Amino acid sequence: MDPLTHDLQNGDTLNIFEKNHLIFKSSGNWLNPLFEADEFFKSSTQVYEDLSAHDTAGGKAAAALMIRMGIKRVKFNLVSDLAADLLEKNGIELLYDRKVDKLKCMTEDALKDEGNLNNIYSFLRIKSGRVSGLPIDIKNLSIGYNKKVVFRNLNLNLKAGECVVIQGENGIGKTTLIRTLLGEIPPVNGSIKIEDKNISQIDKGIIGYIKQEKEKQNFPTSVREVVQMGVREKLNKKDLAMLVDTSLRKCRAQSLIDRNYYTLSGGEKQRVSIARTIAQKAKILIFDEPTSFLDQNSEKELVELLQSLGTNQMPTIICVTHDPILIKRLNWKVCKMERQDA
Numbered sequence: 001m002d003p004l005t006h007d008l009q010n011g012d013t014l015n016i017f018e019k020n021h022l023i024f025k026s027s028g029n030w031l032n033p034l035f036e037a038d039e040f041f042k043s044s045t046q047v048y049e050d051l052s053a054h055d056t057a058g059g060k061a062a063a064a065l066m067i068r069m070g071i072k073r074v075k076f077n078l079v080s081d082l083a084a085d086l087l088e089k090n091g092i093e094l095l096y097d098r099k100v101d102k103l104k105c106m107t108e109d110a111l112k113d114e115g116n117l118n119n120i121y122s123f124l125r126i127k128s129g130r131v132s133g134l135p136i137d138i139k140n141l142s143i144g145y146n147k148k149v150v151f152r153n154l155n156l157n158l159k160a161g162e163c164v165v166i167q168g169e170n171g172i173g174k175t176t177l178i179r180t181l182l183g184e185i186p187p188v189n190g191s192i193k194i195e196d197k198n199i200s201q202i203d204k205g206i207i208g209y210i211k212q213e214k215e216k217q218n219f220p221t222s223v224r225e226v227v228q229m230g231v232r233e234k235l236n237k238k239d240l241a242m243l244v245d246t247s248l249r250k251c252r253a254q255s256l257i258d259r260n261y262y263t264l265s266g267g268e269k270q271r272v273s274i275a276r277t278i279a280q281k282a283k284i285l286i287f288d289e290p291t292s293f294l295d296q297n298s299e300k301e302l303v304e305l306l307q308s309l310g311t312n313q314m315p316t317i318i319c320v321t322h323d324p325i326l327i328k329r330l331n332w333k334v335c336k337m338e339r340q341d342a
Contacts, residue, residue, distance in 0.1 A: 001020070002020075003015070003017045003020055003022070003052065003054070004017075004052055004054050004075040004095055006054075008056065008077075010027075011027045012025050012027050013026060013028060013029065013033055013055065013056045014028075014033035014037065014053065014054070014056075015053065015054045016037055016051060016052070016053045016071070017051065017053070017054075018048050018049065018050060018051055019050045024036075024040050031062060031065065031107075031124060031128065032128075033055075034055075034062060034065040034066065034069075035065070035124075035125075035128060035130060038065060038068075041069055048070070050072065051070055051071045051072060051073075052071065052072065052073035052075075053071045053073070053074050053075070054075040054076075055074070055075070055076050056077050056078070057076060057077060057078040057103065058074070058076040058078070058079045058080065058083045059079075059080045059083050059102065059105065059108040059111075060080065060083050060107075060112070061107050061108070061111055061120065061124055062083060063082075063084075063086045063087050063092075064117050064120040064121065064124075065124070066087075066092070067086070067087070067090045067092060067117060068117055068121055071092070072093065073092070073093040073094075073095070074087060074092055074093070074094050074095070075094075075096065076094070076095075076096045076097075077096070077097045077098065078096070078097065078099075078100065079094065079096040079098070079099050079100075080099070080100055080101065080102045080103045080108060081101050081102065082102055082108060082111070082112065084096075084099060086115075107124070110123070118307075118311045121311060122161070122310075122311055122314070126159065126160070126161055126314075130314070131160045131161030131314040131315075132161070132283055132313055132314055132315045133160045133161040133162070133283050133284060133314055133315040133316030134160050134194050134195045134206065134283045134284060135157075135158060135159055135160045135194070135195055135316070136156070136158040136192070136193070136194055136284065136316060136318075137157050137158075137191075137192075137193045138154055138155060138156040138157070138191070138192050138193075139155055139190055139193075140153055140154075140155060140189065140190035140191070141155070141180075141187055141189070141190035141191065141192060142187065142188040142189040142190055143173060143177055143180045143185075143187060143188060144173075144176060144188045145176070147188055148188075149188050149189075150173040150176050151173035151176065151177065151337060152188075152189070152340060153190070154177070154190070154337065158316055158318075160314075161314035161315065161316060162316055162317075163306075163310040163317040163319070163330070163333065164317070164318055164319070164332055164333045164335055165319045165321060165326075165327050165330060165332050165333070165335070166318060166320045166321075166334075166335045166336075167321065167327055167334055167335070167336050167337065168320075168336065168338070169322050169339075170322060172337050172338075172339065173337065174288075174320045174337065175288070177320065178209075178286060178288055178320055180192070181199070181207070181286060181318070182204070182207060182209060182286070183199050183200060183202075183204055183207075186200070187199075194206075205232050205281075205282070206282055206283045206284060207282060207283075207284045207286060208230070208274075208276070208277025208280055208282030208284065208315075209277075209288070210270065210273045210274060210277065210285065210286070210287045210290060211273075211288045212288050212290075219262055220260060221260065221261050221262065222257070222258055222259065222260060222261065223248070223256045223257050223258065223259050223261050223264070224244055224258065225261075226261045226273075226276055227244045227272065227276045227279050228240065228279070230247075230277060230279040230280035230282075231243060231244075231280065232281070233281075243279055244279060245257070246278075247276070247278040247279040248275045250275065250278055250313070251271040251272070251274050251275040251278070251305060252271065252301075252305065253268065253272055253275055256271075265298065266294045266295075267294050267298025267299075267301055267302060268298075270294070270302055270305075271301075271302075271305060282315060283315055283316065284315060284316045284317075284318070285309070285315050285316070285317045286317075287318070287319040287320065289322070289323070290302060290306070290321065291303075291321070291325075291326050292323075299326070303326065303329045303330060306319070306330060307330065310332070319332070
């Protein structure tokens, strides 16, 4: 019998089925049950098929979350026209008891004209506070060495989970900026605040740095060991192995786990380095010219991974580059470092 023909029971607000079997339920409110389901599917190693869902009420936000989770049939007790239109455009079968023009909520109004599912997902995660990143506020920043300024008056404000490309030609001071963001050298003037704390006051472990891989070395260091280097918490052997495995899986690098890191291609090294920052549980990721030394296919894979991180994990990401192709492909907010008069 079709499970969507039954009423929700025992105060449930969301049921999700694989074929006729109930695999997830929640009695939460707003979009929280759908975010809980989203985490359930992300953390599962099982592949689910033929998914259907029964929800009490559905606006465009709920519809977008269900589509991203791979749900193919949906029953809403109450559904909006905006949700119905989005489901129809994505080939999702819809059942409902009652339809209205739109739900009376600010979220429905905010998403009225947005059609990109990733944009909707990012907006909803930020709105619900489900981001792993931290806000960064850079004001009137001048950087350099021994009080000699190489770049002055940089201003940049990033919300938690926001992604930005800092664009600048070679020699303009991008490396100096990275060293300043990492706390290796102090600002000459101005300030960098992370969640209202000066850069000198923060735990440096919250920042993950993915640098260019220029040197060719051949130390007997496995991928597993490289990722483990990022782990800052004390874990037993089983939990450590699970964290390393999960971090590599999120970067599509699980098959590399027993390889020698220094024998990997540039693109493979990038994925492993990102996995290390995930195991580190870094809240801010800084990339230094990430596509340097990569072939075209590896560059494409890296862009897809960065976009996935920005949408699904939502750390705050700063990508420093002069590569116009990367900037165009990422389609993130851009902060330009331009030549200044002496």
